[in-house]
Amino acid sequence: MPAAIDKAVCYVVQDGHLLVFTHLRHPMHVTGVQVPAGTIKAGESPSRAALRELHEETGLEGSVVRSLGTADYEITTRHFFELEVPSRDISLRWIAGEPEPAHGGAPETWECWWLPLEQAHVLAAGLGRLFGTH
Template identity: 70%
Template sequence: MPIVKEEAVCYVVQDDRLLVFTHLQHPMHITGVQVPAGTIKPGETPTQAAQRELFEETGLEGIVSRELGTMAYDVRPMRDEIANRHFLELRVPQQDLSRRWVAGEQDPSHGGASEPWECWWLPLVQAHVLATGLGSQLWKLSQH
């Protein structure tokens, strides 16, 4: 029986561009294009986790503007796990959308070595390339 992990997934959009990252030490065909996301720690709300994950994974401080919903994602066969994902929209101060920067996770939840990646702003119309179901709730961004 797979374990269930609660996760927060961050959607940060400015001028029709989505904040994403790609790993620098792993091939794109393995890790894909991702958005900031991660495990919700015990005692943490999805909102708190999203704000923490955004900062840890990108160096940007953001505020949750709304919750978009929850969806389960079966991580198998990679891990015997179901990710119960809480999707949240966050706002950050205005950014230079042409800028790319290196960030990463110093203490990954899977316990491995630190992981560097490159953060950048993907045109929202191209967000269908997001890996592992991370784009499943993007359609809700246009609903207010």
């Protein structure tokens, strides 16, 4: 059995909305609605990885409010964090992405936006596992 991969997951909440993104090159029924998250690099703390992933995936700088705990999902151990960013207009949407994805594929782009908290149940692939538990 392969070793678990550590990942950091970011919950950024503002004015009753959660920061999420949806892929532009792939249909939503394939990728779903996601929150910023990604693999923790060797020697990197989970909280530092959360801040890096937030910036890489949304272009926003933030700070860690608190750790929400960990949960196993398939072959990953996910470290969940509540983060905050400077106040933003939650009606705004913006394009972000990875010009050189770690998996080596084609550049990826997605649209970042603010999802009302009562709709957070739509998060893909267990990303909502610790949302609202603390």
